[in-house]
Amino acid sequence: MVKVIMHGCNGKMGQTISSLIAADEEIEIAAGVDARDEGKNPYPVFSTIKECTVEADAVIDFSVAAAVDGLLDYCVEKKVPCVLCTTGLSEAQLEKVKEASKQVAVLKSANMSLGINMLLKLLKEAAKTLTPAGFDIEIVEKHHNLKLDAPSGTALALADSINEEMGQAYDYVYDRSQVRQKRGAKEIGISAVRGGTIVGDHDVIFAGADEVVTFSHRAYSKAVFGKGAIQAAKFLKGKTAGLYDMADVIA
Secondary structure, eight states, rough: EEEEEEEESSSSSHHHHHHHHTTOTEEEEEEEEEESSOOOOOSEEEESSSGGGOSSSEEEOOOOOHHHHHHHHOOOOOOOEEEEEEOOOOHHHHHHHHHHTTTTTEEEEEEOHHHHHHHHHHHHHHHHHHHGGEEEEEEEEEEOOOOSSOHHHHHHHHHHHHHHHHTTTEEEOOOTTTOOOOOOOTTEEEEEOOOTTTTTTEEEEEEEEEEEEEEEEEEOOOOOHHHHHHHHHHHHHOOSSEEEEEEHHHH
């Protein structure tokens, strides 16, 4: 049995993960951490991670950037592996993540979905075959109308996966409206759509002469990210210090 601390337990993702874990016989939540305790959880809840006195095999974090520094300090001190899912970290915090990973196992990924991370692997293979044959690459991502950043971190991760495989030969183009010229051969176009309650859609298009190959991923609920985080926590139990990502989980 894997015992975890749910950091940010009363947020939307915290509650989603709590429900998923309740139905999983291989993992349980030993404690939660949240600034507010609404008394709705079947496990003890602490206001800060520093106050937590419950031992666990890993921490799953879906909180806020302001709480991440204290979380990393706790994980290093207690030698508790961490699945770090909070986004919007500063450069200083990202550097702190790297430093922490030298002393404890930390898993950080641009997207916790198992499907997206499988797609990252598949795109490398597709790029090796299709780009030498002259296929152009375009990425279209769609999200709900409340999302602040564009393009999405996942869209950039998809582009990066291709670009890394191809020796960083491609430039990213986010807006074609300002320049009237033919598309370059070494471009990855990235477009963002915002509307409604779209959880997350990503299409990677390889467009060649007389044929098009499209890789698509659709997230129909936030549960897909919670399921990935749970798999990551199971993976991290007993792992040595290091910086991991979801590619390690599905390897």
